[in-house]
Amino acid sequence: MNVAGPARSRPSSSSSSDANSKRGHHGHAADGGSSSLVDMYLDVPSFELSLDEFEEYALARLKVLRKIEEMKTRNLPPDLFRSQLDASIKSNLRSNDIVDVASHFILRAAYCRNEDLRRWFLTQECILFRHRLESVSRGGGGSRGGGGNNGGGGHHDELRDFLARNDFDLDRVSAADKERLRDKLLSVPGTNPVEFNVAEYYRVPFVQALELVGRRECYVADGNAYVPLPRVVSIVAAKFRSSLSRSLASAGGIFRQAVSRDERARIGPLLSSMNSQYTGPSGGAGSSAAYGIDGEEGAPTAANVDELASRSMPLCMRQLHRGLQRDHKLKHQGRLQYGLFLKGAGMSLEEHTLFFQREFAKIMTGEQFNKQYAYSIRHMHGKEGKRATYTPGAEHHGCPYRHYDDASLSALLGLLKIGNAVDRDAIMAHKRDGNFQLACSRHFEAVHPGATSLEGVNLDGVGNHPNAWFSASVSYHNAKSGKGGATGGSKNVVKAEGVA
């Protein structure tokens, strides 16, 4: 896959045109006229994307996957689950092959980095895949193209096409074998004797048909399960899972093959922050900054950011700030995280640039800075490119509570003079119990006494999101100093929208 710069100028590389020819029958054409409704995503696709499209597609899929996760958590009844998922697919992935395939591979690359991410991605993708496959075998819509099929039995053709297209090595049971096994196959519960005569049977290793095996819903012999075509769904889903599971383990390698080094340098940071991208309140289409400060007052500027850091930032962001002050630079990941946090906190592009320039200028020339960093800051603010607007992440890495050992954390809390000894003990206790969010909330309580009783201070999400922490702190201090807290109508009040 090629990721072109903003000007969409990069020609296809030779490595990807290989993949392209292999994949021609999938019809990833811009006109989206493909009939392929479900994709195993077995080959890396080849097409050009602008950096903005790259990001936009990925976030679109992320919304669908997070919707799945949320619905699973809420344990929705199957009907509702299906209809809501269809709606989410339709509004986010639209009826476009490119968005679907590209976003799958982008997220695959973004989520292959560690086991937690892989597991999360695998879980949601498998549910999505199964949902689409079931839609196809039911002959319903809800899949990529939305092209339903209502002809009786016609959907089996679609399923068969799909199997053939994906080189499914299901072993077709010959007519002679089927006849020989007639009594056995007919003895499987749910087998219709009339349909049996026209049914196609497939032989698969039993480990690929575990659901059917576990319910004794197939004939099993010599390590193989015998499965009629419609029931192949459950097998295909299992196979998708194991193939995706394996690819995720080597996705980094595949990605390096398909994307040139220059491109990697540009999209690397994007990929590594993808999982912490905020996609807005779950279920909603909007992705506006949920914890943003409305207006300039209380928003960080280059001038007040140092003060705000010690007053209103949670430990993780405070550490990034201290790192920036100390080293006058931050690594990709940190720059992105801290930048998104500041943007989410309401820092403007100009102030953001000014602030970073000020720090970086201590170790490089202004020209170097402009060349290397200004673009990414502008990009973060959505100026360099079309729609993309980063919103701060909900799951950030580098949480000191999680990643520091006891001694280092304890030393840090003392160094920063956070709370009193009792507070620090309580924070340490949460840390030791693995309750990192409680530790973070406890830090907030320690330095914002009486926050719960102040009107206009929204404490939701304080332990979950650095921006929630920050805006709660800002509104706390505003309320304390009498700046509009009491009426709740001032423009400094935190937007509650999307704070779960």
Next chain:
Amino acid sequence: MGAATDAVDDDEREFGAEDDVVPAVKSNNDVDYDDADADARRDAPRSSSSSSSSSATTSVVYSPELLGVYYSRLFPYDLLHSWLSYDPSSINPGNGKVVTPAKASSSSSSSSSSSYSSSSLSSSSTFPRREFSMTIEPTPGSEVYIRYQSFSSREDLAAAVMRRRPTKLDIGAVFNHPPKDNKSLPAGKLQTVERELVFDVDLTDYDEVRNCGCAGADICPKCWTYMGMAMGVMDAGLRRDFGFRHLAWFYSGRRGVHCWVCDESARMLTNEARSAVASYFEVNLGSDKNKGFNLSAPLHPALARAYEILEPRFVDSVLPEDGHGLLATRASWTRLLLTLPKAAHPVASRLEERWGRSPGRDATPREKWRELKSELASFVGGRGGGAKAPKTLSSSDRVRIEMWPVETVFRQTYPRLDINVSKMQNHLLKSPFCVHPKTGRVCVPIDADDFDSFDPFAVPTLASLVRELDEYEARGGGGNDANADGGVVHDWQKTSLRGPFERYRKKVLIPLLNDERRSAREERERRAAVVGDF
């Protein structure tokens, strides 16, 4: 246990089959026991005299002293180690004998002992990464359960077992690192890699169908027949349906049996696959008689085969007076006829009446069963002779009546698995060759060609074994010289363990290791990929 063991702590209290052991006192210090200390505590309150012959003359079948003799002289460390190492070189290719330490050093360079030197993943043998756990009694009556033991070699295992004299030895999974290192590994780092697929059948789960009067841990020859039937059904299903070839069956030492499926493909199964296989064999027999137990028709091929296996044995050993007496007395057949579906009550009344008087009364249980089945068949078939079914017999009533004989046989005899044992790679199960502390009997291998004739009451006890050893030596039969007496190399060959142990070696271990030898490395990787997952 430390934080490093989070991933595997779930099963910590699940002991495997023999759960009549008082739940062990779990101590955070378990693993840190100073060995000398443990020995001192164990030995202190007891007489240090352990003359084996004097113990053997009493009726005691089990004692710590006898156990000490067993572990130091009879326990087949080499059989256990060869198996769990899955290392073909631990079997001498020439004669199929298990390599003894002395021979190992003089045989080929790829002898078994050379593979112990490394305890890393690169070791060809899985043995050093296998979890063992031990139940020990530091003082009488107090039990300590020690998890995450692992041993680099057979000698290591033997030394630890002899030193600690565990009342129970459990076998867990093969991990990615030697489990004994778990404390030095980062949290979550220790993960299971492979594990035999195991099954556990226990007579305590048969109480409601044990009309012999046994309950709980008791067994008698009458109810033991259920175990033979269970093994027959499971063995056939695992081999024919799932294609497994290397099944090792063992007596659990008291009232049940264990099956270890050792095929490589079985060892690599995910927990999900294990659950599926276990569920495949599970039939919900309903808690109360007949309630919630409806088999669908037609019968799944696996259940149809189970019925073919079970029904003749049901007729032979469940129906008669000297079995569980299901059709032996008027009261019992009345009770059985009452379980017929309502729609078949005409058949019940007819038979009740016929069997109430001569000559019907004098028919054997086997004849009565045959008569009952044929009455039911003609009832639903509408053929003349017997009671006539109303024309309005619904198809569901028809199915219920047709399935009734199967349901009856299954309720009585279908294997009642403890499937939780089978579902997790990480579940511990009592090691074969152990001794049950309540019975003193050895967990001997059971010959898969002859399940029905396995007699748990003929299994040697610690006391009988020590007596046999004494008698053998009193006869002056050959010491440790292999050439002197029919190839006796091991002390267990001087006792009645010789038969079952050697049959196990010949029929289970050697074919298994030969297959391991044949299986190419690529094959291993391919299969792992098929079932692979995170």
